[in-house]
Amino acid sequence: MMTPSEVGKVSVVQSENRTLNFSEIFAASCRIRDHVVRTPLLESPVLNERLGGRILVKPEMLQKTGSFKFRGACNRILQLTLGERRGGVVAWSSGNHALAISAVCALLDIPAHIIMPESAPQMKIEGARRYGAKVRLYDRATENREEIGAQIADSEGAVIVPPYDDFNVMAGQGTVGLEIMEQCRELGIMPDNVLSSASGGGLVAGIATAVRTCRPETSIYSVEPAGFDDLARSLASGHRVENAGGMNTLCDSLMVPTPGALTFPTNHALLADGLVVNDAEIRVGMANCFEHFKLVAEPGGAAPLAAILSGKLDVREKVTVAVLSGGNVDPSVYSSIL
Amino acid sequence: MMTPSEVGKVSVVQSENRTLNFSEIFAASCRIRDHVVRTPLLESPVLNERLGGRILVKPEMLQKTGSFKFRGACNRILQLTLGERRGGVVAWSSGNHALAISAVCALLDIPAHIIMPESAPQMKIEGARRYGAKVRLYDRATENREEIGAQIADSEGAVIVPPYDDFNVMAGQGTVGLEIMEQCRELGIMPDNVLSSASGGGLVAGIATAVRTCRPETSIYSVEPAGFDDLARSLASGHRVENAGGMNTLCDSLMVPTPGALTFPTNHALLADGLVVNDAEIRVGMANCFEHFKLVAEPGGAAPLAAILSGKLDVREKVTVAVLSGGNVDPSVYSSIL
Numbered sequence: 319m320m321t322p323s324e325v326g327k328v329s330v331v332q333s334e335n336r337t338l339n340f341s342e343i344f345a346a347s348c349r350i351r352d353h354v355v356r357t358p359l360l361e362s363p364v365l366n367e368r369l370g371g372r373i374l375v376k377p378e379m380l381q382k383t384g385s386f387k388f389r390g391a392c393n394r395i396l397q398l399t400l401g402e403r404r405g406g407v408v409a410w411s412s413g414n415h416a417l418a419i420s421a422v423c424a425l426l427d428i429p430a431h432i433i434m435p436e437s438a439p440q441m442k443i444e445g446a447r448r449y450g451a452k453v454r455l456y457d458r459a460t461e462n463r464e465e466i467g468a469q470i471a472d473s474e475g476a477v478i479v480p481p482y483d484d485f486n487v488m489a490g491q492g493t494v495g496l497e498i499m500e501q502c503r504e505l506g507i508m509p510d511n512v513l514s515s516a517s518g519g520g521l522v523a524g525i526a527t528a529v530r531t532c533r534p535e536t537s538i539y540s541v542e543p544a545g546f547d548d549l550a551r552s553l554a555s556g557h558r559v560e561n562a563g564g565m566n567t568l569c570d571s572l573m574v575p576t577p578g579a580l581t582f583p584t585n586h587a588l589l590a591d592g593l594v595v596n597d598a599e600i601r602v603g604m605a606n607c608f609e610h611f612k613l614v615a616e617p618g619g620a621a622p623l624a625a626i627l628s629g630k631l632d633v634r635e636k637v638t639v640a641v642l643s644g645g646n647v648d649p650s651v652y653s654s655i656l
Numbered sequence: 657m658m659t660p661s662e663v664g665k666v667s668v669v670q671s672e673n674r675t676l677n678f679s680e681i682f683a684a685s686c687r688i689r690d691h692v693v694r695t696p697l698l699e700s701p702v703l704n705e706r707l708g709g710r711i712l713v714k715p716e717m718l719q720k721t722g723s724f725k726f727r728g729a730c731n732r733i734l735q736l737t738l739g740e741r742r743g744g745v746v747a748w749s750s751g752n753h754a755l756a757i758s759a760v761c762a763l764l765d766i767p768a769h770i771i772m773p774e775s776a777p778q779m780k781i782e783g784a785r786r787y788g789a790k791v792r793l794y795d796r797a798t799e800n801r802e803e804i805g806a807q808i809a810d811s812e813g814a815v816i817v818p819p820y821d822d823f824n825v826m827a828g829q830g831t832v833g834l835e836i837m838e839q840c841r842e843l844g845i846m847p848d849n850v851l852s853s854a855s856g857g858g859l860v861a862g863i864a865t866a867v868r869t870c871r872p873e874t875s876i877y878s879v880e881p882a883g884f885d886d887l888a889r890s891l892a893s894g895h896r897v898e899n900a901g902g903m904n905t906l907c908d909s910l911m912v913p914t915p916g917a918l919t920f921p922t923n924h925a926l927l928a929d930g931l932v933v934n935d936a937e938i939r940v941g942m943a944n945c946f947e948h949f950k951l952v953a954e955p956g957g958a959a960p961l962a963a964i965l966s967g968k969l970d971v972r973e974k975v976t977v978a979v980l981s982g983g984n985v986d987p988s989v990y991s992s993i994l
Contacts, residue, residue: 356696358693358694358695360693360718363720363763363787364786367786377950379950380696380698380715380950380951384950424701448705608987612717612951612983612984613718613950614952649943649946650994652994654991656987656991
């Protein structure tokens with residue numbers, strides 16, 4: 319017999335041979351709606367005038383835990399069976415995914431195990447602990463976080479929730495795209511372009527699926543920092559390529575070596591192109607979030623606005639939506655950028 | 657015969673002998689809804705845990721032009737007759753009211769005349785000009801802004817829109833309170849306390865009218881900076897008193913000498929008390945807006961959160977809404993406070 323939480327549960331096929339479906343995003347939206355913030359769609363007449371087009375921002379720094387990651391974590395964890403809830407969740411991350419998993423688990427009273435590098439900012443380690451997560455620190459040089467994760471999953475009976483290579487996580491992030499379409503409809507407009515930052519590619523894959531199912535003419539662009547443009551190059555070559563390594567960026571949240579195995583087929587099928595911005599452009603993006611929108615953007619969160627402001631895309635006489643993915647930035651770093 | 661914009665127009669009695677009505681706020685809400693941002697109601701589980709109560713913020717820095725002032729300006733200017741529109745609007749302000757008037761006039765293609773002190777920050781003068789307003793600078797020592805305003809009103813046939821002593825302006829600001837009640841209902845909660853900063857008192861009068869009409873048990877508090885606590889002392893004494901003068905504050909937007917003649921009867925009838933915060937407490941409020949909400953608050957905008965964090969009100973086991981009135985702050989000032 320099925321337990322109550324298993325009734326109506328559809329098994330999700332996690333496979334590299336398929337793309338994300340719109341129905342998964344719509345189901346996620348129904349599932350998580352009481353838990354997430356429906357972030358507004360904002361615009362600045364002054365910025366619109368300057369750019370000669372209509373720019374709307376979707377500020378996911380206003381989401382719980384300060385980033386869109388709460389949506390995907392929420393969608394996955396709400397689908398745990400009663401038995402799985404007892405064992406809890408394991409995740410590895412030094413940033414926004416860790417905070418999101420910790421907060422969702424706190425909300426649902428589920429144990430959370432977070433594996434973080436010893437070198438992670440103290441602020442972020444404390445952040446996860448504040449939500450009651452058990453933080454397991456590891457040494458990047460001598461230990462492997464996937465192995466530690468597998469051990470905890472095994473010994474505690476915990477479920478691993480990956481940051482992007484999971485269709486439930488992608489579907490949760492895709493609710494950003496669904497809200498964009500609903501909010502554009504309320505405003506009586508339709509987006510010509512939607513820009514989102516990309517790390518593993520879960521957010522942009524979810525947004526592309528939601529937006530282009532509703533309106534196939536809309537162009538979706540990923541935005542990555544210079545030196546970490548693995549998705550842009552993978553889109554160009556048609557298969558997943560790695561970053562060269564040895565590079566640095568202000569965008570601590572956008573530093574994965576290669577696109578996700580499960581996110582790439584969707585992004586390859588749906589994205590128009592991958593845009594790339596450098597640190598100087600990111601700084602301008604952050605300062606413009608401050609000036610025109612009164613929003614605190616972390617470096618990676620400002621990447622789409624940075625791409626627009628630096629002319630990477632022609633937005634004149636178009637409606638362009640820039641998703642601002644998060645705002646978790648240290649005050650001293652922020653001050654130095656302003 | 658009535659012109660189209662006069663049909664259904666109800667003449668508004670501007671008098672010290674009455675209080676604001678709920679119906680005026682509801683009408684304002686219908687009138688301005690296509691033009692204003694319905695700012696979200698946000699909360700932080702971490703902050704709630706720390707304070708032992710539920711704190712929700714209403715971030716009016718996300719409103720157009722970066723403050724709530726856009727609402728009142730919009731409600732007043734939308735009611736100009738076709739003849740009045742041709743003559744335009746006159747207003748005096750060195751800050752948020754000037755930006756709001758300029759932006760509403762730009763939206764409706766109406767001439768705007770803004771009278772600002774020569775000593776106003778260049779950024780704010782430029783801000784009004786960007787929206788196409790004609791800025792008339794005056795010398796605070798030798799000229800009187802009301803006289804200049806009356807001259808322009810006379811020569812141009814322009815309508816004066818005051819920053820708070822006008823029932824249409826108050827009603828527009830009151831839509832903040834109406835949205836708070838709607839959003840609380842959506843969340844399945846009701847506010848025990850609502851805090852708003854006060855300068856002339858139009859915002860808090862509007863909020864108090866909206867909230868206490870819907871729920872008379874809710875306590876409404878004004879928050880002012882130390883040295884500019886004219887409303888708190890006026891509430892205590894039962895009549896309008898002036899500030900001593902010679903004081904300074906970080907809160908450039910909250911520096912009026914005495915409560916408004918038309919706002920005070922409403923505030924006297926409806927407010928529970930007036931709270932006062934000092935500059936150090938304001939800084940903590942601004943830093944907490946950054947940390948927990950990723951919002952840029954100007955000093956005056958952070959005053960209600962500052963009052964809560966400094967223990968001016970017992971919020972334990974209560975639902976408390978803090979209205980954050982604006983976010984127009986110079987980046988260098990902001991950096992120094994973080």
